[in-house]
Amino acid sequence: MSERETAEAINEQAMQWIARLDREGRDARLQRELDAWLAGDRRRQGAFLRAEAAWNMLDRASVLEPSSEDASPGLDRRRLLIGGGGLAASVVAAAGGLLTWQALHTVRIDTRKGEIRRVPLNDGSLAVVNTQTRVRVDLQPKLRTVRLDKGEAWFEVAKDRARPFVVAAGDVRVRAVGTAFSVRRLETGAVVQVTEGVVEAWCVGDEAHVIRISHGDQAVVAPTAPPTVAPEGADEIDRKLAWRSGLIILDGDTLAEAASEFNRYNDRQIVIEDPELARLTYVGRFHTNDPEAFVKAVTLTLGARAETTAKAYLIYQG
Amino acid sequence: MNESRARIVAWVGREVLPHEADVRGWLRRSLVSDGEVEDVIQEAYCRLLSLQNTSHIASPRAYFFTAARAVVIDHLRRSRVVRMETVTEIEALNVVLDEPSPERVAAGRRELDRVRRLIAALPDRCRRVFEMRKIEGLPQREIAHQLGVTETIVENDVVKGQRLILKALAEGEEAISRAAGTPERDERARDRRGD
Numbered sequence: 269m270s271e272r273e274t275a276e277a278i279n280e281q282a283m284q285w286i287a288r289l290d291r292e293g294r295d296a297r298l299q300r301e302l303d304a305w306l307a308g309d310r311r312r313q314g315a316f317l318r319a320e321a322a323w324n325m326l327d328r329a330s331v332l333e334p335s336s337e338d339a340s341p342g343l344d345r346r347r348l349l350i351g352g353g354g355l356a357a358s359v360v361a362a363a364g365g366l367l368t369w370q371a372l373h374t375v376r377i378d379t380r381k382g383e384i385r386r387v388p389l390n391d392g393s394l395a396v397v398n399t400q401t402r403v404r405v406d407l408q409p410k411l412r413t414v415r416l417d418k419g420e421a422w423f424e425v426a427k428d429r430a431r432p433f434v435v436a437a438g439d440v441r442v443r444a445v446g447t448a449f450s451v452r453r454l455e456t457g458a459v460v461q462v463t464e465g466v467v468e469a470w471c472v473g474d475e476a477h478v479i480r481i482s483h484g485d486q487a488v489v490a491p492t493a494p495p496t497v498a499p500e501g502a503d504e505i506d507r508k509l510a511w512r513s514g515l516i517i518l519d520g521d522t523l524a525e526a527a528s529e530f531n532r533y534n535d536r537q538i539v540i541e542d543p544e545l546a547r548l549t550y551v552g553r554f555h556t557n558d559p560e561a562f563v564k565a566v567t568l569t570l571g572a573r574a575e576t577t578a579k580a581y582l583i584y585q586g
Numbered sequence: 587m588n589e590s591r592a593r594i595v596a597w598v599g600r601e602v603l604p605h606e607a608d609v610r611g612w613l614r615r616s617l618v619s620d621g622e623v624e625d626v627i628q629e630a631y632c633r634l635l636s637l638q639n640t641s642h643i644a645s646p647r648a649y650f651f652t653a654a655r656a657v658v659i660d661h662l663r664r665s666r667v668v669r670m671e672t673v674t675e676i677e678a679l680n681v682v683l684d685e686p687s688p689e690r691v692a693a694g695r696r697e698l699d700r701v702r703r704l705i706a707a708l709p710d711r712c713r714r715v716f717e718m719r720k721i722e723g724l725p726q727r728e729i730a731h732q733l734g735v736t737e738t739i740v741e742n743d744v745v746k747g748q749r750l751i752l753k754a755l756a757e758g759e760e761a762i763s764r765a766a767g768t769p770e771r772d773e774r775a776r777d778r779r780g781d
Contacts, residue, residue: 275624279752280745287744290719291726291737311625314632317598318606322752325599328701329720392698394596424596464641483641502639506590513592 275311282315286323328388375405379419382533382557384514392426393433396512398452399533399556420452422463422512440489442469449481450509457490461505469495514556520549523566523583530559535579538563542585545572594637601646602634604700607758608647609654626661630654704751712750715743 285302292298306313379385379401387395391407401419406412410430414423416437425433427446435442435451437458442451447465451458460469462481470478471491479495481487484502489495500508510517518526524546527538533556540546548570554562563581567574571586606627613623630653643649705716711733718729726744730737 275628278628279624280749283745283748283752286748287741290744291741310632311628313635314628314630317595317635318603318628318631319748319752321595321598321603322755323748324595325603326701326705326716326720326751328698329705329717390698 273309273311275315278309278311278315279319281305282312282319285316286319290323327386328392374407377401377403377405381535384511384556389426391428391431394424395421396423397421398511416451416453416458418453420450420511422448422450422509424448424464439472439491440469441472442467442489444468454488454490456492457488460487460489461485461500461508463502463505463509511556516554516556516562518550518552518554520551522546523548523550526550526562527583530554530556530562533557534559536576537580538583539580540583542583545570545583545585590638591635594634594640597640597646598631598634601640602631602650603755605647605650606755609651610756611758612651613654613658622661626654626657629657629660633657704754707754708747708750712743712747715740716747719744 285305289298289302306316375387375389377385377387377395377397379397379399381400383399385397387397387405389395389405389407391412393412395403395405395414397403398420401421402417403419403421404415404417406414408431412425412428412431412433414421414433414435416435423433423435423444425444425446425448429445433444435444437451437453438456440451440458440460442449442458442460444465444467447462447467449460449462449464449467451460457471460467460481462483462485464483466480466482468478468480469487469489471489474491477495479487479489479497481497484499484505485497486500486505486508487495487497507517507519516526516529521529523540527540527546531537536559538559550566550570552562552565554565559581563574563576563583566572566583567586573584573586575582575584609630610623610627613626630650633653633656634650637643640646701720705713705720708716714733715729718724718732719726724732726740727737730740733740
């Protein structure tokens with residue numbers, strides 16, 4: 269390196285990286301290229317963090333309406349300038365403008381298999397909704413409620429002492445003021461994992477027995493049995509919630525557990541045909557929508573044999 | 587992106603960026619050149635990357651000031667030329683930190699307002715691109731299609747918009763609301779981009 273790069277040039281490149289990653293998606297090739305660039309200078313890492321933070325912060329805008337008052341004249345002008353494409357743009361803007369108060373404060377989210385959705389809420393909170401989940405968020409002036417009909421979601425709750433945030437999962441209630449936690453429905457009851465702060469949980473009809481679940485803890489709450497709280501540790505909870513980044517991180521999970529995890533996200537199901545094989549444990553990091561990578565890894569490292577059909581990956585002892 | 591990094595990025599956007607203008611103001615009072623301010627800011631952000639967890643940080647504002655101060659002290663040690671003013675300012679850091687910290691209760695609401703103002707202040711097509719990307723959630727390819735322009739133009743608008751937004755954040759909230767209040771400011775912003 270002959271000459272020291274200016275801070276301004278670094279800022280410029282960081283912004284170009286953000287735009288490019290947003291356009292092309294973060295695949296392994298691009299990630300390697302980015303890592304190589306970042307490794308060149310500490311200042312690049314700082315500039316990239318800053319640009320990324322500003323860019324991601326704008327995701328909060330998804331609860332806003334497109335600018336209304338001054339958009340119409342602007343749109344007319346653009347329509348003249350760019351012809352056919354402009355019409356589509358104005359239609360989109362008009363549809364966006366129809367968002368009413370109700371639409372802003374009540375949100376229904378229904379995810380398909382394999383879909384993971386980040387939904388910023390109008391109170392400043394964030395919901396990340398996992399595969400095959402149905403939730404309804406209702407932000408009232410005195411109370412914020414989320415009904416989790418099925419599936420799993422993680423919430424980062426904006427602090428507002430005057431407006432508690434309550435998740436209803438069947439008979440289970442989880443209350444937070446400003447904190448971050450996930451709730452996953454079970455056949456009966458729910459699993460609660462806390463990533464920040466403290467939440468309270470109880471069952472409907474048993475309001476005398478409220479349990480407190482803290483940062484790093486996992487609790488199982490159900491009307492049929494006394495609640496259990498286990499201190500899993502923050503890292504372990506983060507690992508279990510890796511789906512928020514579209515990942516499955518295995519760390520000593522059995523192949524059977526891993527398979528059922530992948531099967532939550534994909535139509536083509538992984539079936540471990542051999543019970544002995546199913547009990548083996550595995551360590552690795554995979555994308556939720558890439559069961560094939562897991563199957564390949566297992567066949568390569570454990571000497572197993574895989575058969576791929578239209579509906580399943582069948583895994584046998586090699 | 588792993589989860590702890592995602593958390594740091596969100597935390598920086600929510601809790602640190604809003605204080606960047608103040609840190610810059612403090613640095614300008616104590617440092618030699620504007621060029622060096624930018625270096626210090628980048629290195630201070632880089633220090634935040636080593637955080638595993640942010641829940642123990644009661645005042646992100648103070649934390650960021652302290653990170654910037656550590657970078658300045660590092661620079662001072664290397665340069666060997668220490669200006670008296672710098673030393674005074676560094677020692678005066680505690681005074682800066684005593685300013686009332688913003689009320690946390692309405693943090694989410696405030697952040698939303700900030701985002702609204704930042705996007706509203708962008709010049710015409712650039713603002714439209716940001717609205718379609720961030721409010722309507724359309725991918726860049728779809729935005730290009732709907733606006734009848736190439737994907738490269740949209741990607742360039744994303745860079746331009748970031749440049750203006752980061753500049754607004756660097757100058758502070760007041761500059762943002764001023765920019766949002768006067769439409770002709772858009773034109774000036776566009777002119778400035780040329781240099």
